[in-house]
Amino acid sequence: MLTYLIRRLFAAAVMLVVIITVVFCIFFLVPKWAGVDIASSFVGKQADPAAVEGVRQKLGLGDPIYVQVWEFFKGIFVGRTYAGGGDTIHCAAPCFGYSFRSEQAIWPVLTDRFPVTLGLALGAAVLWLILGVSAGVLSALKRGSLWDRGAMVVALAGVSLPIYFTGMLSLAIFVFGLHWFSGTYVPFTDNPGKWFTGMILPWVTLAFLYAAMYARITRATMMEILGEDYIRTARAKGLREPVVIRKHAMRSTMTPILTMLGMDLGALIGGAILTESTFNLPGLGREVLLAIRNQDLPVIVGVTLITSLAVLFANLVVDILYAVIDPRVRLT
């Protein structure tokens, strides 16, 4: 188990290095190849030559790409100093870059936005797991019933309707129409009650999409498993149906669900862009959307790395959980 963990962590670290290098090339090298001067996009419409040069100097854009990547890596562990034009900015470790648009180090911005996104992703995940998996299991068990058809129609709607539609609709009805919710985000630390009520609509909206997908996957997997020999054997042995479902069918069904959950949670923690944007939640997704709009490359790079980290971490957790759920899996 320990060897397995060390191996996986090492692989994750290598993967991160590759991701950082690729992300750097995409954001800093590709525009250069296309003949676009990145520095000039940071300095406003008059683009004074001194201003362009100042940005180039501070960001080290004149250095070879490997030097830039190395400086970035070093910054994560020992911090980094940006100097130019008589101004010196120190970005403390872990330095994930510095935004020359908002004049802020990226790491504090990410840590400030992260709890919002984490709260959104986890709350929605709880909802969609309860609703999606239950609906899927029930549909599989009552295949062809009115319940099954109804649940699958709702699931189809959930998958088909984009979040910005369901989100705007729920805002129009419950915030602007019925005034049941304020629609304003309040940090958990300021007021847990208001935080909870403020998160209900985003949770439900996000969970609606995912619950629909999970219901369909659960139903399909469950139906396939219910036809397996070992289920027939269990039933032939005289086990009660709830035991067969809970102890045998559910365990196998949960394996692909868990894989999906790991991937989805990882990606969502990197930013639920549409949900956060629709409900104006100040999380990572909204931050990266604003950064894309403002072409704030350091923020985009920072959020991309956080997303990658979250996906890698979530996958690692999922792999470990496999062994817990399915005794056939051995971590070696």
Place this chain on the structure above:
Amino acid sequence: MTTQRTSGRRKQALAAAAAVAALLTTAACGGGGDDNGGSKNGAAGFDAANNKVAQASAVKKGGTLKFGGAQDADSWDTTRGYYGFMWNFARYYSRQLVTGKTEPGKGGAQLTPDLATGLAKVTDGGKTYTYTLRDGVTWEDGKPITSKDVKYGIERVWAQDVLSGGPTYLKEVLDPKGEYKGPYKDTSADKLGLKAIDTPDDKTIVFHLPQANSDFEEILALVSASPVRQDKDTKSKYGLKPFSSGPYKFESYSPGKSLTLTRNTSWKQASDPVRKAYPDKITVTFFSNANELDQRLLNGDLDLDINQTGMSPQGRTTALKQHKANLDNPVSGYIRYAVFPQSVKPFDNEHCRKAVIYGADHVSLQTARGGPVAGGDIGTNMLPPSVPGAEGQKYDPYELAGANKSGNVAKAKEELKACGQPNGFSTTIAVRNNKPVEVATAQSLQASLKKVGINAQIDQYDGSQTAGIIGSPSNVKKKGYGIIIMGWGPDFPTVQGFGLPLWDSKYILQSGNNNYALINDKAIDGLFSQYVTTLDDAGKEKIATQINHKVMEGGYYLPFVFEKFINWRSDRLANVYTTDNYSGMYDFVNLGLKSAS
């Protein structure tokens, strides 16, 4: 139990029905009146604040004025900000020697003393400007604002390598040779080494211009000429918490999320003839979703949009139908246009440029921009109506709003023949990919040009890289961008503040170029030179008109619209008016509320 369950279902059904009904009637509940004469809820009426003051007598001291916005400022540092709304908002926490009058419409574009006791004493043939500071002007810690603070604030414009982004007119006018290196590289002990400004005492400041510039006072009215105190200068981080010289100070700011200003208790009304400082508190909430912002405005959660660039199409439609009394439809001061870089063949030929001007369907272009209300009047020339010397639609040399408004194919073909391309030609239209309206305009232009034999393909480039892509003449030539879709508004309301970077050959730059047409016309350059030495307003207006005529005669531009937009003001607002000083925006600094609660 069964009965209860049935009752619950019934309740749910009723709730759902109520929800749908509420959704359909939400907007109708909020605003009331749908006519031009005001609403039951107290909105002043359609266009009631457009170039006139609405509900001035209803204003009360106190309360919280709530702004919303879809876009944060580029910077709140007075040296670095370039967005129009930032300049407007900055008057809450910064003062200048002179500023625009707090009057509606054209009156707002006239200058009035702010920190100074009067307008400049101009001597030496327009090369020396002298000001005396008022008594009682203070910083937020109560210390007096001195002439040295004003000089230091202006010197910061020279530190472009640290404080990029803002306008650099002061640098160009006071130090055209670029001899001064900025306060951060200044070797003098007091860091006040800029030779063009003298501060003989704490109350007096004297500007020595190497060459006269008749708009110098307009340039001093920009927020980039605000005082900054040396010991409070946090350099590149100053925009996160500027030190206030105005009636409000920064309480909190989280970029892209929110901004709160509270009263600066050291500010004295008696020292400030411009600002009334009605509200106790000013809040700004930033939204990533423009539709939600509009919904919040319609719902009454917010008072106005800080960006002042008009409502989104959805919000606009609802507002025009059900809340018309809360809307104003001012001219923005922007002109939306296509420009023809002369480096790209065949646009080096005047007749080929004119073929495009005649061939375009101007009504269709106006529709693509949003129509006459949300888009603006058909643009007939290149000088915004708010700029002195402009003639509006009266000057229409190509009859774009007249006989040729739907395009004149015959005339376009004549021009094609004259330019040696009787069968038309192919070209590329460059348009920013982050501006859907501009993309729609490009498509409209493409369709109408096809009728005259001009095949234009559209290239949507990364809009956030505008300065690097179309601001580089060599790149424009390499990519063959014969037509560039753009828009421009005045930095200050004069022909210099609007047209100098667009039309003067001195402004053809290898990077960050805005003279996209690469106009190198000695007559135009000469008129600008003449303009800056002309001190009387009538003479300046006349030259402005001549410059506009020269630009139009050259056929460098195809104007689409004199832009207009639809802006929202809440029922709570009082003393509201649009001003030409900020291109048709509401004048933020003296907005008030009808109730302090």
